[in-house]
Amino acid sequence: MQQPILHVSGLTMDFGGIRALNNLDLDVNEGEIVALIGPNGAGKTTFFNCVTGIYKPTKGEIDLYQKSRNTMISLLGMKPNQVTAQGLARTFQNIRLFSQMTVLENVMIGRHCRTKASILGALLRDKKTMQEEDQIIQISHEILTKIGLIRYENEIASNLPYGAQRRLEIARALATEPVLLLLDEPAAGMNPQETIELVNLIQEIASEGQSILLIEHDMKLVMSLSERIFVMDYGKKIAQGTPDEIRNNPAVIKAYLGEEVDA
Amino acid sequence: MDYFIELLFSGLSRGAIYALIALGYTMVYGIIGLINFAHGEIYMIGAFTSFIVATILTILGFPALAIIVLAGLAAVIWSASYGFTIEKIAYKPLRHAPRLSALISAIGMSMFLQNYVLLAQTSDFLPFPQLIPDFDFMEPIAHIVGSSDMIILVVTTLVMIGLTLLIKYTKIGKAMRATSQDRTMAMLVGINVNRIISVTFIIGSSLAAIGGMLVASHIGQINFYIGFIAGIKAFTAAVLGGIGSIPGAVLGSVVLGLTESFATGYVSSDYEDVFAFSLLVLILIFKPSGILGKVDTQKV
Structure with a gap:
């Protein structure tokens, strides 16, 4: 069963x-x-x-x-x-990326709901927050590699070809685990x-x-x-x-x- | 030439103050699409808070630096809690109401706060202590650039750099950008949008409070009405630069500050506002979305 x-x-x-x-x-x-x-x-x-x-x-x-x-x-x-x-993560019928952000940022933002960093941590940039941030970047890289978008990493999302934008939506959704x-x-x-x-x-x-x-x-x-x-x-x-x-x-x-x- | 440089610096420091307030307008507009007309009052409350704290600390005989820091801190915390509360009381319940309702609510909040300070304090102008001392090392150029002008410029620049880093590189900054681009989608990637909106109000109010304290110390007097004028000017600056855009708010503020300063210096201080608003009209005729504003194309 x-x-x-x-x-x-x-x-x-x-x-x-x-x-x-x-x-x-x-x-x-x-x-x-x-x-x-x-x-x-x-x-x-x-x-x-x-x-x-x-x-x-x-x-x-x-x-x-x-x-x-x-x-x-x-x-x-x-x-x-x-x-x-x-x-639960989803993609949309019409693409809804954060079009003014880079590809990497789009994926990272999906990852953030799995992390604990507080506003204070973001301001103070203490060791724990920085480690967490490094980890987010690493996981985001892995996801982008899997999805085949790693070469677009630093592109602004709206500049991607259509098919790649669709795949990026999937990558962002996957980032929320x-x-x-x-x-x-x-x-x-x-x-x-x-x-x-x-x-x-x-x-x-x-x-x-x-x-x-x-x-x-x-x-x-x-x-x-x-x-x-x-x-x-x-x-x-x-x-x-x-x-x-x-x-x-x-x-x-x-x-x-x-x-x-x-x- | 000295006169020109003097006007240049006074224009820049004026612009810096507008920028501190305009950022609050533009950030809130970027996130929830609302003109927060009570924002000028937050600035005024910041000035009053620092006034009260500074006066008490002066009586208690604290050193000057401690007074500046503590008064500033008190102003930031107090104004931020006002900003936070205003959003919860006056805007959050109207989030799904027509835009006009929230706008009316904002105007109502602004009038309420003005009259509340009027009743709680007084309608007279109060003498504000000069918190920023005249530095000795500024002496040779003091006839061109005052110490407080300099402090205003330095503090504002530092705050802007901090804000830019916060928005560009931190988790909360990314969440703010995401929320402003697509609120529903932001929720769907797990961002607590209500929290982001609160944070935006807190940051905007803190900036306004810093501005309030700096200006009050610079000009030397405050009353309940200063927020209205400053708010209108800063709002103008934000629209000039392109509302919703953070660099736009700063640029618009500097342009407005310089225009006013030169108009006052070379023409007449009576025409200060005439020049400021003529500039606004001119720019909006040729670029309706403001200097750095994006043209809003509606997709169907």
């Missing part, structure tokens, strides 16, 4: 009269790559926003596994920075070559035991990467299963292609 690390049940989110998420259940197990797919407007990004604490869900449970205490804890009512500290990594359309806007590189990168990250939940429209990517797939439409889960099961699921085909009309 695999350890579930994210357990969502009965998640409902209303915006005024619109029910963006309707009684959604979802699980991610340790070390798994799980995909969340669905037509535009199905509520996938809303789901991410609820899980990461940006939106306050109307109803439902969101629990994340805590390795140190070997138990699930509820993320409800936490602020986004607290959720990140508990071990997440229990679960949420990727929101990581391949959006990438050319086929960049997409292949991205798939390799995600596989490499996953092979080190990183659990990943991703939203994606590129079906080839979804089918080749994920072990399990959840399909949403109009805020509801309409199917779940392995890539093969999903490919042949009538409800999924209906949601994407519509229904044949009997003449």
